[in-house]
Amino acid sequence: MATQTKRKQHLNINATQMEIPPAGKGISEDFEGKLEDAQAQLEYLHKQREQLERQKTALEELNQRKQEFLNGQIDLTERLSNAVTTIDRELFDSKQEIEDMGQARESFSNHLKRIENLNSEAWSKEALKEELEKALGVLERAEDEYHQAIDHFSGTRRGQGIFGAGSSRAHHPTGDFSSMMKQGFAFNLPLLVLGALALLVYLLK
Secondary structure, rough: OOOOOOOOOOOOOOOHHHHOOOHHHHHHHHHHHHHHHHHHHHHHHHHHHHHHHHHHHHHHHHHHHHHHHHHHHHHHHHHHHHHHHHHHHHHHHHHHHHHHHHHHHHHHHHHHHHHOEEEHHHHHHEEHHHHHHHHHHHHHHHHHHHEEEHHHOOOOOOHHHOOOOOOOOOOOOOOOHHHHHHHHHHHHHHHHHHHHHHHHHHOOO
8 A cells, every 4th residue: 555645835925925905995095096186187177167268258358349340340431431422522512613613703704804895985976875785785794694693602602702791682572663663773773874974975075
């Protein structure tokens, strides 16, 4: 019968390896790590929120400045447009007024030459009546155009400067016969005086 040999095995185990870790130590360390991660995440989110707030504030300021620009653009565009329109109208009216002034000056100049060329001393006795009628016609036409010019330029600044304010010939309403006679006599008085002087000069020759 074979003899069984019993062998003893010796395990070399250190004392530290035999120690059992305290219960919960690994859990505590894991919790602290997660807490730190959460705090870091919260800090990151806080910074992100501050950045978004700054961006929001900057965007609101830009929108406000844009609205101010739009309001200013509309207001200034309207005022400048009105000013340009008014200036264009004034320039057109001034140009038309100057053209009318030029025509009035040319007409006055022509009438002035005709009046200056009237020489009652050169009229013969035979042609006195005819020459006198012509001369009175020249004066009447000149005076008519003069008063037409006054009426035309009465509402303008240049017209008042040239003809004076209130110098327009009045348009008299229909009245009694006596009043109309007085008005007609007052209007034709310069012509009558000129005719009388011409006749007197001729008779004294």
